[in-house]
Amino acid sequence: MPRLWRLVVTLVLLAAVAGGVAFAGSNLSSQPVSVAYTAKPGQPVNVTMQTVGSYGHGIHATWVSYMTRSPTGRWLHTTTWQVPAHTKVNVTIYQYDSGTPLRNQQVGMVQGTIGDVATLNGKVFTVVNSNVGNGVGHTFSMPSLGINVPLYGNNPNANLCPAAPCTTAWPHNIIRFSFMSPGPGTYPWQCFVPCALGFLYGNGGPMQTVGWMDGFMDVVS
Amino acid sequence: MSGDDARAPATGPGSELRASAVGSSQAPVGANGARDEPHHGWRMVGLWVVSSAIADPLFYYLAGPHIPPGRMSSTAGGAQFDFNILLITALPVMLAVWIYMAYAVINWRASRGGPEPVGGPRARSNLPIQATWIAVTTVLVLFLFGFGTYELVQPEGAGGGEGPSPVWTPTSHDVLAIQVIGQQWKWTYRYPSFGGFETTELVVPEHTAIAFHVTSLDVVHDFWVYQLGVKADANPGQDDVAFTTPQQLGSFIVRCDELCGLWHGAMYNSGKVVTPAQFDSWAKATELQLAANTKFLPPFAWTYTPDANGADGGYYPDNVDPYSPVETYGAKQPGEPLPAKT
Numbered sequence: 001m002p003r004l005w006r007l008v009v010t011l012v013l014l015a016a017v018a019g020g021v022a023f024a025g026s027n028l029s030s031q032p033v034s035v036a037y038t039a040k041p042g043q044p045v046n047v048t049m050q051t052v053g054s055y056g057h058g059i060h061a062t063w064v065s066y067m068t069r070s071p072t073g074r075w076l077h078t079t080t081w082q083v084p085a086h087t088k089v090n091v092t093i094y095q096y097d098s099g100t101p102l103r104n105q106q107v108g109m110v111q112g113t114i115g116d117v118a119t120l121n122g123k124v125f126t127v128v129n130s131n132v133g134n135g136v137g138h139t140f141s142m143p144s145l146g147i148n149v150p151l152y153g154n155n156p157n158a159n160l161c162p163a164a165p166c167t168t169a170w171p172h173n174i175i176r177f178s179f180m181s182p183g184p185g186t187y188p189w190q191c192f193v194p195c196a197l198g199f200l201y202g203n204g205g206p207m208q209t210v211g212w213m214d215g216f217m218d219v220v221s
Numbered sequence: 222m223s224g225d226d227a228r229a230p231a232t233g234p235g236s237e238l239r240a241s242a243v244g245s246s247q248a249p250v251g252a253n254g255a256r257d258e259p260h261h262g263w264r265m266v267g268l269w270v271v272s273s274a275i276a277d278p279l280f281y282y283l284a285g286p287h288i289p290p291g292r293m294s295s296t297a298g299g300a301q302f303d304f305n306i307l308l309i310t311a312l313p314v315m316l317a318v319w320i321y322m323a324y325a326v327i328n329w330r331a332s333r334g335g336p337e338p339v340g341g342p343r344a345r346s347n348l349p350i351q352a353t354w355i356a357v358t359t360v361l362v363l364f365l366f367g368f369g370t371y372e373l374v375q376p377e378g379a380g381g382g383e384g385p386s387p388v389w390t391p392t393s394h395d396v397l398a399i400q401v402i403g404q405q406w407k408w409t410y411r412y413p414s415f416g417g418f419e420t421t422e423l424v425v426p427e428h429t430a431i432a433f434h435v436t437s438l439d440v441v442h443d444f445w446v447y448q449l450g451v452k453a454d455a456n457p458g459q460d461d462v463a464f465t466t467p468q469q470l471g472s473f474i475v476r477c478d479e480l481c482g483l484w485h486g487a488m489y490n491s492g493k494v495v496t497p498a499q500f501d502s503w504a505k506a507t508e509l510q511l512a513a514n515t516k517f518l519p520p521f522a523w524t525y526t527p528d529a530n531g532a533d534g535g536y537y538p539d540n541v542d543p544y545s546p547v548e549t550y551g552a553k554q555p556g557e558p559l560p561a562k563t
Binding site: 105129131146188 | 402404405406407409419420421438439440482483484487488490511513514517518519
């Protein structure tokens with residue numbers, strides 16, 4: 001092989017390796033954007049999210065997902081948000097998905113919120129019997145803080161929102177609750193309903209991926 | 222080192238080295254013209270016996286009580302005792318190696334500016350020493366094998382009786398059963414003696430035999446309470462039993478010790494050992510507090526079938542509609558009695 005060809009092949013191989021390393025590094029280090037919520041001293045922050053049965057876009061269009069609304073009102077496909085420490089956090093979740101009986105009814109109880117209560121479409125509730133009615137679609141749970149809120153499901157026979165972000169024109173439930181943010185730190189949260197359609201035991205895919213059914217609450221001082 | 226060393230001229234593992242490096246004029250010379258070499262072997266044995274006799278009790282009584290996992294429970298205490306026995310067995314072995322090395326470095330080192338040391342016949346092989354070393358270490362390893370096995374299987378030992386068929390069961394007739402349920406990613410605990418309530422808090426009474434019944438609702442987890450010396454796999458559809466008796470009041474950490482998914486690392490919480498009276502008070506209050514949800518829980522069972530209930534979509538082979546708590550959650554069929562467990 002002539003020397004020139006050897007040089008070209010070597011350079012191409014080096015470029016391919018460098019490209020592969022850069023691609024892997026970029027993907028391994030990429031994270032969903034973080035939505036920063038701020039508040040004036042003594043005032044609460046308002047966190048708004050929605051759950052949708054299928055994201056409807058990209059390579060994981062069928063995956064179930066949470067979405068987060070930025071303070072400017074834009075829906076973002078992220079589950080990471082930032083709140084100030086020792087501040088009341090008012091959470092509103094628009095639940096657009098259907099529900100089922102819970103694998104573990106233990107997460108059917110509201111816990112860790114202020115007063116251990118939440119509201120479902122304006123009505124206070126403390127527990128959802130997932131064995132009747134529409135069941136529970138998802139939960140918002142932060143085990144490290146003892147927070148758990150079941151999100152009542154929509155009628156599976158209704159025409160449910162097919163793709164995120166959903167608007168309130170689609171069938172939905174509105175769940176509201178509040179809790180006090182702890183000291184600075186990163187606190188994971190998740191859904192405890194194995195809702196990953198098509199995955200073994202419903203626990204794969206979006207259930208194992210930050211930005212879908214798992215997220216972080218970054219608490220800053 | 223043979224007994225001939227003291228009589229033989231310039232013998233011993235390093236005598237040639239010393240003779241060549243230092244010169245015979247610097248060593249005592251005996252009547253027959255040979256240097257009076259001390260009996261290095263007995264010197265080292267003496268040093269080893271004395272240092273081991275000092276180090277072992279010192280370690281056992283000073284460091285031993287602080288060796289993990291402590292003595293918060295009967296199984297933790299058993300594990301600590303076993304660790305201490307292993308360590309005081311290993312300590313003389315370690316001292317033997319260190320003393321020999323130090324002795325050799327000090328006594329048989331080459332002198333500065335002297336000729337290169339040359340190993341003598343004794344430095345190349347010594348059958349009695351080799352045979353002794355092999356025999357002693359073999360006896361030690363066999364002893365530790367027997368000791369460890371006995372300690373694992375004996376009642377109230379370090380083993381805790383883990384498994385679906387425990388090798389021993391507590392002699393007490395007052396055993397508190399606590400079901401430990403692993404799920405991605407948290408632990409919950411059911412107390413069948415108190416109406417079967419399920420909580421995220423693990424509270425256990427002091428001086429009471431506990432039977433942890435460990436299972437999982439999804440993948441394999443591992444219930445690890447380091448301070449209590451309890452560790453048992455949480456397998457779906459399996460009831461792994463581990464016994465312990467808490468002996469000290471205080472708090473402990475529960476971790477998952479089986480890589481189980483995205484937030485395996487966050488799958489931990491804390492628990493506490495309280496007095497029996499405090500436990501009774503807590504259990505009754507919690508039973509009352511959780512009553513609104515307990516009535517919706519499935520009947521208590523030793524295992525649950527994770528493939529029978531979960532998200533909608535019909536991808537579970539035995540998904541049942543309408544929901545039946547017994548068929549879809551409990552592994553037991555209607556009317557089937559629970560197995561008699563401690």
